[in-house]
Amino acid sequence: MARLTEENVRLAREIISRYPKPRSATIPLLHLAQEQDGFVTNEAMEHIGELVGATSAEVYGTASFYEMFKFEPVGKYLINICGTMSCALMGAEELMHHAEARLGIHMGGTTPDGLITLERAECQAACTEAPCLQVNYRYRFRVTAENFDTLVDQLQSGALEGEIPAHGTVAAVRQHIPADKAVGAIAPEDVTEGPAWLDGKAAL
């Protein structure tokens, strides 16, 4: 499969340049790889290792710790249903059963058409809006069985195409630091003095 594309290498270098040590960019670059291919490929991890100065095993070591990184293809839409306390108190278990029945798959499975992967998730920080779920990390709140069916209909018909990007893209907006405004990342060992504004006087 795929190493990072030329455009993504450019983005990767921009991200790396913000950190005093390149390896700090590992997780953002893994997201970039997942955005490109829908999951994280071995080739991408090898490429990321070359970019940040790590072996592919080290990159995999980091990647495998984090829930969001997938190492095999998943559905275009990943539906995470929260099952932690507040959601459970408000009917998350029932919602999960309904979801499994509606899609004909178990938690962790993908529909045969490759459209939807269903997962049980832990607390999504929307506890007052229980039960909640995320579709590719976009929220749906106070979800009833009917709501869930509508959501599936919409995903199947392509009605949410514009609102929800395919699995891999989390944030659709990126930070860009303009070159003329950037202070720049300096390796800590190259910094010998304290900040200029600590001279006992007001900065303005």
Place this chain on the structure above:
Amino acid sequence: MTSNPGGTWPHAPGYYTGDRPKIVTSRFEYEDSYTLQRYEATDGYKGLRAALSKPAADVHEEVKNATVLGRGGAGFPAGNKWGLTPQGVWPRYLVVNGDESEPGTYKDRLLMERDPHQLIEGCLIACYAAGLSRCFLYIRGEMALAQERVAAALNEAYAAGYVGKNILGSKFSVDIVLHWGAGAYVVGEETALIESLEGNRGMPRLKPPYFPAAIGLYGQPTIVNNVETLANLPWLARNGAAAYTAIGTATSPGTRMVAVSGHVKRPGVYEIINGLTTFRDLLYGEEFCQGIRNDNELKAFVPGGGSAPWFTEDQLDVAFEGPQAGAAGSMLGSGAVMVMDSTTDIPRAALTLTRFYAHESCGKCTPCREGGTWLERILSRVVDGKGTDADLDQLLEVGQSICPGEFPHASNAKLGISAVPFPYRMNTICFVGPSAYAPVHSALTLFRSEFEARVTKRNLIPVTAVSQ
């Protein structure tokens, strides 16, 4: 899909305003609260100007005098935390903990989604006051909208000269770098957050020696502050420490964001006055949750996020204030209350939390890695009706291997037990292991009969021989 009384679906529910002082949620009422235009029109970046007009040490002093308590869980005053960095060691960094994922908690997500410029301004004031030369803003991986809003706000702020080189034309220069995680609860622990930011598996470091203020990111002095803590700083810089301490109590000044979820009539996130509001106010007050759903009886509530030992109606008059909650046998943690009514199946409810912590154990410390899983398995067995009475003692025994000695719990008049105050002792580096035990211990201490009703007495299990 579904309407939400707290705001427009799908991105803005949850928050309820009220006739109370607003320090961090003052802009939430505006549809465009996250834009630079709205921010500038509502006193935005005036706190930064006020701060830069004073020597950095004076700003630090002001934050110290205001006693801005950390809002992430531990409640340590931010001004004092900044003072723990060793003298003359450079560079120092600011790492913003936006990896909010404690069960029941959400306030940082709203602060990032609805008022990202306030957070950015808070970061700038902290960097200026404490001499921190680079800021990393770590946002939880699953929070797509928060990441987008903060990224857009940072792009606006750079373009307008609020962030970057020579801020507002002064000698103060700092970059704010947006960083995002990829799904791991334990990364909310500050040393694990630093590991993750260095590109590693997010496993906590042993303290000592790895106190971030001394040995943090890249081995340099590092301040790790929670989003809500930093969001307080613009208001404080504009209005001064005296105005800040005039709200709340002497030991807990200012306000706090609290999320109340579960079986209440109006679950929501509320900015409350620190130290004065009681749990009774929160759960039953007209301006807050307005009572238990269907007017059911209250059975129990978790007062401070999934890690906290449980309270019952006996603790309703405890004020939302760290030392009071601690003496009563629990903690306030990250400002999250989860309410269970009389219809709640307590063993099952406890299992939803224990499963969470068992799942989120990073695997570094054996008592948590093994113990958390044991707790989950034994509890599952009991919930499924396949447990024996020996399992209940086994749960407590496993808990003892994570947290030796008496574990904190609330008093209960009906059961005739008195409170064991916070904190607990622990055999693990961080709080994930003890947190797996807390719901089990609380549920077993306060509602043991519900467990007993579900298990078979071991001596009643018929013994059948393999052969005759």
